Amino acid sequence: MKLTLVAGARPNFMKIAPIIRAIEKSILQGSNIQYRLVHTGQHYDDALSLSFFQDLNIPKPHVNLGAGSGTQSEQTASIMIAFEKELIANPVDTVLVVGDVNSTLACSIVAKKLCVDVVHVEAGIRSGDRTMPEEINRLVTDAISDHFFTTTQEAGANLVKAGIAVEKIHFTGNTMIDSLIQNQSKFAPPSLLYMNNLRGGDYIVLTLHRPANVDSIEKLQQIVNAIAKGATSTTIVFPVHPRTRKNLNALKLNTELIVTDPMRYLEFMYLIKHSKGVVTDSGGIQEETTYLGIPCVTLRDTTERPETVMIGTNELIGSSSEKVTHFIGKLVNGEWKKGSIPDLWDGKTSDRIIAKLLELYL
Numbered sequence: 001m002k003l004t005l006v007a008g009a010r011p012n013f014m015k016i017a018p019i020i021r022a023i024e025k026s027i028l029q030g031s032n033i034q035y036r037l038v039h040t041g042q043h044y045d046d047a048l049s050l051s052f053f054q055d056l057n058i059p060k061p062h063v064n065l066g067a068g069s070g071t072q073s074e075q076t077a078s079i080m081i082a083f084e085k086e087l088i089a090n091p092v093d094t095v096l097v098v099g100d101v102n103s104t105l106a107c108s109i110v111a112k113k114l115c116v117d118v119v120h121v122e123a124g125i126r127s128g129d130r131t132m133p134e135e136i137n138r139l140v141t142d143a144i145s146d147h148f149f150t151t152t153q154e155a156g157a158n159l160v161k162a163g164i165a166v167e168k169i170h171f172t173g174n175t176m177i178d179s180l181i182q183n184q185s186k187f188a189p190p191s192l193l194y195m196n197n198l199r200g201g202d203y204i205v206l207t208l209h210r211p212a213n214v215d216s217i218e219k220l221q222q223i224v225n226a227i228a229k230g231a232t233s234t235t236i237v238f239p240v241h242p243r244t245r246k247n248l249n250a251l252k253l254n255t256e257l258i259v260t261d262p263m264r265y266l267e268f269m270y271l272i273k274h275s276k277g278v279v280t281d282s283g284g285i286q287e288e289t290t291y292l293g294i295p296c297v298t299l300r301d302t303t304e305r306p307e308t309v310m311i312g313t314n315e316l317i318g319s320s321s322e323k324v325t326h327f328i329g330k331l332v333n334g335e336w337k338k339g340s341i342p343d344l345w346d347g348k349t350s351d352r353i354i355a356k357l358l359e360l361y362l
């Protein structure tokens, strides 16, 4: 089986790392798999890319397409142009894409137009919010993929509703949780904890990068003020995504806020695991906090990961000041629900995916 694996942006790296590990294991056991790892270059800063390759032990990509930033269409188009050349020069049976970023969409379209099978890992999740670029990426990728690996039964049900044949849907679990479980013993305290004399449970972690929350200075200021009000004297640690940085520099900041650059995986996961709770608009962090049993407040109106709210530790609250302050207050006072871990989030998802791919393509 000849396979191209696509990774382009930060959340892809945690999903692709355990798949590569499962492939290597399967090759050692005698399977006939050849793979190429393609980095699209959507994320290029060391803090969003190289450090993840190092922390997660991902081999150097066979190629980096160097797509870089741009508008939605510019970025998608430059990935498509470069990936078409890559796939023509290095033909394979199957392209495996993960998640819902622009690289996922761009490479799926290119592969299908070259009549190459596409398998989508983390297929079928839906927020229902078509103003999010990720939702468009999910809808289009799932409309043209050949096989669908899902994190939950609900994601499979979404695919069935969209007319996908059940035999193409494979409920295998969550590869991001594979990464978490495989690396848990290596989580390492970031130096900012010592520098600020912070211990486990002393602080909350904030991450924000959705355009709706960070692209306007007024909106960002309103959110940060509401969080600071709810947190009262609890310290907030805020690793800042480059997208957010520009507008953050223009804000008047509360002194309890510790602003820092994006963190490497092993340090960020340590920070989360030992926090009082997390406030975020990320997708993946909703899943990681659910697995770790850490309270999570999600500043969005919708989520494509409803299991994290229904059975996990997540509360989806939107971004109005009153709600933000109220829920952060509850979080810092320890008034939070206890969650449990969704089915098949057990660290063995990537092994199941590779076993299924061998069954399908060998």
Ligand code: UD1
Pocket: 009, 010, 011, 042, 043, 044, 045, 048, 069, 070, 075, 100, 101, 102, 103, 133, 134, 209, 241, 242, 243, 282, 283
């Ligand atoms: C992308 C994904 C999002 C994911 C997020 C995680 C899409 C549509 N969005 O959003 O789903 O949650 O990654 O980080 O694919 N930039 C840098 N250095 C980099 C990369 C980006 O400075 O290495 C800056 C650029 O100014 C760029 C901006 O960040 O314009 C946004 O980057 P982009 O890749 O367009 O989207 P993200 O917001 O990172």
